[in-house]
Amino acid sequence: MIEEKQIKSGFHYFVMGWHLITQQGLRRFVIMPILLNIVLLSGLFWLFVSKISSMIESIMSFIPDWLSWLSGILLALSILMILLVFYFIFNALSGFIAAPFNGLLAEKVEVMLTGEGPENMTTAEFIKDTPRMLAREWQKLIYSLPKYIGLFLLNFVPVVGQSIIPVLTFLFTAWMMAIQYCDYAFDNHKISFGTMRFKLAENRTQSLVFGSFVTLCTFIPLLNFVIIPVAVCGSTAMWVDTYRKQLYLNKNSEKSTAVSTQENNSKAADVVVRANRDIQSK
Numbered sequence: 070m071i072e073e074k075q076i077k078s079g080f081h082y083f084v085m086g087w088h089l090i091t092q093q094g095l096r097r098f099v100i101m102p103i104l105l106n107i108v109l110l111s112g113l114f115w116l117f118v119s120k121i122s123s124m125i126e127s128i129m130s131f132i133p134d135w136l137s138w139l140s141g142i143l144l145a146l147s148i149l150m151i152l153l154v155f156y157f158i159f160n161a162l163s164g165f166i167a168a169p170f171n172g173l174l175a176e177k178v179e180v181m182l183t184g185e186g187p188e189n190m191t192t193a194e195f196i197k198d199t200p201r202m203l204a205r206e207w208q209k210l211i212y213s214l215p216k217y218i219g220l221f222l223l224n225f226v227p228v229v230g231q232s233i234i235p236v237l238t239f240l241f242t243a244w245m246m247a248i249q250y251c252d253y254a255f256d257n258h259k260i261s262f263g264t265m266r267f268k269l270a271e272n273r274t275q276s277l278v279f280g281s282f283v284t285l286c287t288f289i290p291l292l293n294f295v296i297i298p299v300a301v302c303g304s305t306a307m308w309v310d311t312y313r314k315q316l317y318l319n320k321n322s323e324k325s326t327a328v329s330t331q332e333n334n335s336k337a338a339d340v341v342v343r344a345n346r347d348i349q350s351k
Contacts, residue, residue, distance in 0.1 A: 072274050078307075079278025086303025090295070094181055098174045099298040102167045106294050109163055160249070160287075161210055163297060168202045168253075171301045175253035178305040183313070205252065208262045213245050243280035244273075250283065250300040251276070254308035260316055268312055275311070279303065 090099045179185075220238045224230040247269055255265040269276045286296040 075272055075274035076278050078311075079275040080282065082275075082303040082307040082310075083279050083282040083299075084303075085306045086299040086301070089178060089181075089302035089306065090298050092181065095174070095177055095302070098170070098177050099302075101170045102174065102298045102301070103295055105167050105170070106163060106297050109166065110293065113158065113162075160245075165203060165206045167297060168206050169199050171250075171253045171297065172202055172257055174298060174301050175305045175308075176257050178302050179254060179257070179309060179313075182306060182309045202256065205256050205262065209245075209249060209252065212248075212262075212266075213241075216241060239281075239284065240277065243277050243284050246280035246283040246287075246300065247276035247304070248280075250297075250304040251308060253301055254305045255312075255316075258316065264316075268316070272311060275307070279307065 089095060217238075220234055220241065223234045226234070248266060251269060252262070252265055255268075283296060283300045286292045286299075
């Protein structure tokens with residue numbers, strides 16, 4: 070019953086993201102991530118088209134003559150590998166380049182949905198905070214890269230690589246999409262990367278469903294231009310409904326939230342919110 074509810078909610082927040090990007094108060098904050106996405110995708114596409122022939126020739130040169138009968142299959146695998154590399158590069162670069170704008174968009178969505186959000190920053194404070202946002206993107210990269218490399222290498226294991234690993238790769242990519250876009254709302258409130266992953270894991274089905282739809286849209290032409298702001302808006306709505314009450318002390322406090330979570334292996338781990346005094350919720 071809980072799983073079914075999480076499946077529906079994951080889809081609901083994905084649909085809600087499409088609704089939110091059309092709202093008048095958010096449109097100007099949506100445009101910049103879309104423009105950055107178009108420029109980045111166009112540049113990578115040009116690089117892909119101009120370099121793919123030499124890349125394939127280089128890869129095929131390592132194939133011994135006695136495997137020449139497998140040339141068709143190996144060619145297809147080479148192209149697939151290059152596509153996956155470009156896909157990973159795109160996600161990594163888009164995360165770094167668009168991080169400040171996505172954080173701002175998440176803030177505006179939260180204000181629209183709740184009437185309040187993180188403490189407003191001046192332009193100078195926003196610029197000063199940009200290195201911290203980019204450091205957060207490094208955390209995501211460090212978390213995901215070893216796992217992607219491991220999954221890629223497992224693709225070469227007979228049978229397992231052709232059956233189980235593609236499914237695991239898709240599920241992990243969906244999980245990373247949830248982490249990537251939910252993180253902006255969490256990060257706006259200075260909630261640690263570890264805490265964010267811990268909380269998303271408590272609603273893993275919801276996160277995977279949301280991330281799966283985002284992942285599928287990244288492979289569809291034209292939709293992949295707008296999916297970043299859609300995902301940011303939808304994941305921020307998820308933050309507001311699912312996590313905000315647990316992790317955010319509202320504006321009746323004298324100061325903005327400072328969140329610190331004590332994580333342990335039990336799902337019953339307590340969340341500690343420290344403002345002027347400690348408030349412990351279970």
